[in-house]
Amino acid sequence: MKKIVLTGGGTAGHVTPNIALIPHLQNEGYEVYYIGSKGGMEEELIKSCNIPYYGVSSGKLRRYFDKKNFSDIFKVAKGILQAKHIIHKIKPDVVFSKGGFVAVPVVIGAAMNKINVVCHESDITPGLANKLAMPFAAAVCTTFPEAVKYIKDNKGIYTGTPIRDMLFTGNRENGLTLCGFSGNKPVILVMGGSQGSVKVNNSIRELLGKLLPKYDIVHLCGKGHIDNSLLDKTGYKQFEYISEELPDIFAMADMVVSRAGSNAICEFLALHKPMLLIPLGKNASRGDQILNASSFKKQGFAEVLDEEKMTKGSLFDTINKVFENRADYISNMEKSPASEGIKAVMEIIKAATK
Numbered sequence: 001m002k003k004i005v006l007t008g009g010g011t012a013g014h015v016t017p018n019i020a021l022i023p024h025l026q027n028e029g030y031e032v033y034y035i036g037s038k039g040g041m042e043e044e045l046i047k048s049c050n051i052p053y054y055g056v057s058s059g060k061l062r063r064y065f066d067k068k069n070f071s072d073i074f075k076v077a078k079g080i081l082q083a084k085h086i087i088h089k090i091k092p093d094v095v096f097s098k099g100g101f102v103a104v105p106v107v108i109g110a111a112m113n114k115i116n117v118v119c120h121e122s123d124i125t126p127g128l129a130n131k132l133a134m135p136f137a138a139a140v141c142t143t144f145p146e147a148v149k150y151i152k153d154n155k156g157i158y159t160g161t162p163i164r165d166m167l168f169t170g171n172r173e174n175g176l177t178l179c180g181f182s183g184n185k186p187v188i189l190v191m192g193g194s195q196g197s198v199k200v201n202n203s204i205r206e207l208l209g210k211l212l213p214k215y216d217i218v219h220l221c222g223k224g225h226i227d228n229s230l231l232d233k234t235g236y237k238q239f240e241y242i243s244e245e246l247p248d249i250f251a252m253a254d255m256v257v258s259r260a261g262s263n264a265i266c267e268f269l270a271l272h273k274p275m276l277l278i279p280l281g282k283n284a285s286r287g288d289q290i291l292n293a294s295s296f297k298k299q300g301f302a303e304v305l306d307e308e309k310m311t312k313g314s315l316f317d318t319i320n321k322v323f324e325n326r327a328d329y330i331s332n333m334e335k336s337p338a339s340e341g342i343k344a345v346m347e348i349i350k351a352a353t354k
Contacts, residue, residue: 002353003090004030005115006051007106008098009042009058013122013263017341018098020162021349022049024342028350033090035083037102056082058102076105083109094118094353097137099130111136116352120345122161122262123288124295125150138352141345143262143338144295159345160338161263163270167247175252178245179237181216186323189253189273190219197259199307200278201225203315204257208236210316215323218249255322260293265302270339274329275302276322278310300332 004025008014018034025032036042038055046053057079083106087095095110095117097103103119110117119137121130124147134140140151141159148156176183188211192200201221204211211217212235221227223240230236242249256268260279268275277296279289296302303322305314322329333339 002028002030002094003033003092004349004353005033005035005087005090005092005095005106005110006098007035007095007103008100009036009040009102010100012041012045013261014098014100014103015042015045016164016263017120017162018096019045019049020164020342021096021345022051023165024162024346025349028346030093033092035086035102035106037079040102042102054086056086056102056105058105076101079105080108080112084112085109087113087115094349096120096349097130097133098122099127099133101129104129104132107133107136116354118345118348118352120159120161121147121151123147124291125288127286127288139348141348143266143341144292146291146295157344157348158338159348160269160336160341161266162342162345163267167250167267167271170247170249170251172248172251175218175245175248175250178248179216179218179252181218181235181237181252185214185216185235186254187216187218187252188319188323189249189256189258190217190221191256191258191264192220192222192225197222197278198225199310200257200259201227203310203312205230206312207316208233211319212236215319218253220249255319255326257319260289260296260304262288262292265292265296266338266341269296269301269333269336270341272330272333272339274322274326276318277302277304278307279304281307299336301329301336 006018033052034046035054037058057075087109095115097107097119107117117137118139120141122143124144140155142156143161145158148158190204216235219238226238250271255274257276260277277293279293293304297304303318
């Protein structure tokens, strides 16, 4: 039986694409293993998939000066030796890395065992961890077409990103029942990101008086961001976080207002959900969401609002614009090769399998 080691961690965006791949790898005859960080958030997620999990030491690598850089370099070195030993023991045919800092020692450990590595880059410009890992990779899959030019040695291949099968199993009626909606109005899904966005949350709530006559709104507002004064508002349903019922929520939604994290917006793309994207600004990130959103607008999948310049008027007008032109966005998404990310990534993995 063929063997594959998956790696990636630190955020859900570095883990859920791996989870999406697992059943497809197993169907192709791969025995799947996972190497992540010791005690990392990915450990619990992967163990729920009944996949053997190995934890290694991992340190955060920073682009800026921090005294922790000196101690973390030793953690990375320790992780490389641990990963080398684990990979030698497993003897995989290929390693697939989704990124995050834990991926660096695993990729280097694979190279030391002369095992082919396939990396996947979520954003348009590679993050530091993937920059360090890419020289050891045979191929680098990209989520966005613009990212290929940033991958050296012609290793970049535009594939899109793997999307979990369960997201395609949603039922609109179940979503309506969960939210208490009649189904007589179109539904807007608002997502402020896992941590919640104060600006997005507040702006939507300030517009409820104008939006609710036309739309029902389901709002995933982040932990601790429920507005108790609006719990009984007809046509407006709030959740801190949704897991098992998420496919039903997606099936119910006619459009989405969201941040522009690559994993989330690729899920919307695969589900053909018209988007209004409000990316995190450079004051709160390295600017990757701005580039992600710009790419999706250029490809005709979304409209974009700059958070710093957004007003209640521009938000209201753009929501209406996206909804009224939803057929055009859906048509563009249906034509995109990135909507079949699992198929494309699987082909690269199979080609790299020794």
